[in-house]
Amino acid sequence: xxxxxxxxxxxDFIEAFPGAVVMLTADSNASILNANSNAIELYGCVNFTDxxxxxxxxxxxxxxxxxxxxxNDDLISQLKKDNEKIVYTEYRIxxxxxxxRLVSEYGRIINSNVYGxxxxxxxFDDSQHLTRVLKVMEPHFFKIVKTNLDxxxxxxxxxxxxxxxxxxxxxxxxxxxxxHSGFVHPDDIDYFSKKLSKENLRSYFTSGNNNMLIRYRRxxxxxxxxxxxxxxxAEEYTDSNIALTFFLRLADDDFLEKNETAHRNEVVSGLSFxxxxxxxxDTENVAVTAYxxxxxxxxxxxxxxxxxxxxxxxxxxxxxxxxxxxxxxxKYLLQTSVDYIQRMLLRVPRYDVIFRQYRDKDTLEHxxxxxxxMDYLDKTHVILAYKNVSEQVNEARIKMAESRTxxxxxxxxxxxxxxxxxxxxxxxxxxxxxxxxRSLEIPEWSDSDDFRQCVLDYVNKFxxxxxxxxxxxxxxxxxxxxxxxxxxxxxxxxxxxxxxKARRFQGRFVLQKNDYSSSKIFIxxxxxxxxxx
Numbered sequence: 424x425x426x427x428x429x430x431x432x433x434x435d436f437i438e439a440f441p442g443a444v445v446m447l448t449a450d451s452n453a454s455i456l457n458a459n460s461n462a463i464e465l466y467g468c469v470n471f472t473d474x475x476x477x478x479x480x481x482x483x484x485x486x487x488x489x490x491x492x493x494x495n496d497d498l499i500s501q502l503k504k505d506n507e508k509i510v511y512t513e514y515r516i517x518x519x520x521x522x523x524r525l526v527s528e529y530g531r532i533i534n535s536n537v538y539g540x541x542x543x544x545x546x547f548d549d550s551q552h553l554t555r556v557l558k559v560m561e562p563h564f565f566k567i568v569k570t571n572l573d574x575x576x577x578x579x580x581x582x583x584x585x586x587x588x589x590x591x592x593x594x595x596x597x598x599x600x601x602x603h604s605g606f607v608h609p610d611d612i613d614y615f616s617k618k619l620s621k622e623n624l625r626s627y628f629t630s631g632n633n634n635m636l637i638r639y640r641r642x643x644x645x646x647x648x649x650x651x652x653x654x655x656x657a658e659e660y661t662d663s664n665i666a667l668t669f670f671l672r673l674a675d676d677d678f679l680e681k682n683e684t685a686h687r688n689e690v691v692s693g694l695s696f697x698x699x700x701x702x703x704x705d706t707e708n709v710a711v712t713a714y715x716x717x718x719x720x721x722x723x724x725x726x727x728x729x730x731x732x733x734x735x736x737x738x739x740x741x742x743x744x745x746x747x748x749x750x751x752x753x754k755y756l757l758q759t760s761v762d763y764i765q766r767m768l769l770r771v772p773r774y775d776v777i778f779r780q781y782r783d784k785d786t787l788e789h790x791x792x793x794x795x796x797m798d799y800l801d802k803t804h805v806i807l808a809y810k811n812v813s814e815q816v817n818e819a820r821i822k823m824a825e826s827r828t829x830x831x832x833x834x835x836x837x838x839x840x841x842x843x844x845x846x847x848x849x850x851x852x853x854x855x856x857x858x859x860x861r862s863l864e865i866p867e868w869s870d871s872d873d874f875r876q877c878v879l880d881y882v883n884k885f886x887x888x889x890x891x892x893x894x895x896x897x898x899x900x901x902x903x904x905x906x907x908x909x910x911x912x913x914x915x916x917x918x919x920x921x922x923x924k925a926r927r928f929q930g931r932f933v934l935q936k937n938d939y940s941s942s943k944i945f946i947x948x949x950x951x952x953x954x955x956x
Contacts, residue, residue, distance in 0.1 A: 453482035467519035487515035523661040608640035711735040748779040887918035907934035
């Protein structure tokens with residue numbers, strides 16, 4: 424965990440952070456210790472005292488009452504797996520003025536010398552981000568209507584130049600008139616009416632969803648053309664004040680074929696570099712088409728996926744069965760299911776799935792699957808892009824292991840006469856000597872870096888005659904590995920003669936296993952001679 428030594432540094436960091444930050448005790452009470460001005464403003468409070476009173480001084484006051492249990496379960500589950508990682512969740516908050524806001528939270532436990540173990544919650548207002556995006560998208564729609572489900576009143580923000588149905592005082596009546604006045608294609612009327620019913624809209628948006636997408640055919644003059652309607656939460660939305668905005672844009676066959684395909688190709692081309700295979704998934708029809716397939720993959724799924732839309736579930740199952748490592752298969756199929764993809768893309772614009780697949784019968788490689796929505800508002804078309812990241816994963820893990828080893832060795836260096844490690848793949852020895860500030864200076868004992876030769880040279884130069892055979896037996900490389908397979912570590916005490924002086928040394932032998940690089944044995948040696956010797 425990160426260490427913070429002074430209150431000022433932690434407080435300054437919290438206040439300087441551009442988002443809302445709340446610091447809580449990392450225990451079952453989750454009491455609020457501090458909050459920056461952005462957090463106080465987010466909850467509609469005037470100062471920290473007002474904030475603590477409004478929230479009750481703990482995490483239960485930070486989360487909407489209807490979401491608190493799910494949020495607690497989610498965070499506890501993530502922290503149980505690894506309490507040092509950054510956790511993520513999303514929920515609603517209830518402001519002091521009664522408004523509801525959608526937020527996402529990134530959290531981490533850190534260690535403070537003043538407060539002890541604390542939890543930092545970084546909270547982002549997704550509602551404001553959504554409003555900004557919709558304003559940017561406004562010119563692309565031919566009609567925009569704002570309504571309130573509770574009052575059933577509406578206001579037309581941007582009107583369409585086409586003929587429309589008879590106006591009505593209530594929005595629900597306007598939709599009914601529109602659907603049954605010949606403007607909606609007869610085959611789409613039931614779908615249109617069901618999706619836009621007050622009951623369905625209320626249920627959908629109070630369940631935490633941000634946007635609803637509806638595609639239907641409507642009449643323009645003598646012809647029917649496809650229209651895309653996006654229903655989104657308005658800025659003043661709360662669960663007791665369901666304010667929604669309806670955006671309509673033309674999406675006829677020519678538009679879909681020329682513009683959406685061009686847009687799709689533009690988006691996908693941005694992901695093309697470095698990716699082996701790319702698909703386009705239609706989540707509404709659970710269908711998939713291959714934008715680009717690797718030669719290897721094409722052999723397996725060619726019967727399932729062609730240039731035309733095909734069954735996504737069958738194709739994905741075929742891929743998982745043929746390639747995905749058995750230990751990762753269940754997780755892969757869960758995180759690539761249509762339901763899971765839809766839920767994740769309501770929360771974030773993209774996410775990655777990391778898993779292992781078989782390169783051949785005996786070799787595994789790491790694959791990164793990038794899953795992203797093609798459009799911020801239209802989450803029905805999703806890009807699935809696969810690439811091999813084995814080299815990057817291995818390099819990162821090796822660097823992490825080496826960095827961790829160096830930190831440990833630097834931290835303990837002053838406690839030992841010398842330190843060394845043995846790479847079991849090469850049987851090479853690496854030395855860490857401590858000469859400074861010690862009365863005992865150990866001369867070099869071998870010109871070789873081969874461990875077996877180094878042991879013989881060390882024994883011949885330093886180890887007392889009566890300990891030589893025992894030392895050689897216990898430091899035999901094969902014996903050490905076998906012993907350390909069943910023990911966490913072992914120690915070896917022996918006498919040495921260095922520069923004519925008899926000393927007693929104690930070596931500690933530890934095995935470190937790695938699944939991404941060679942395993943190593945660390946040997947740390949102390950001088951445990953009596954002080955007067």
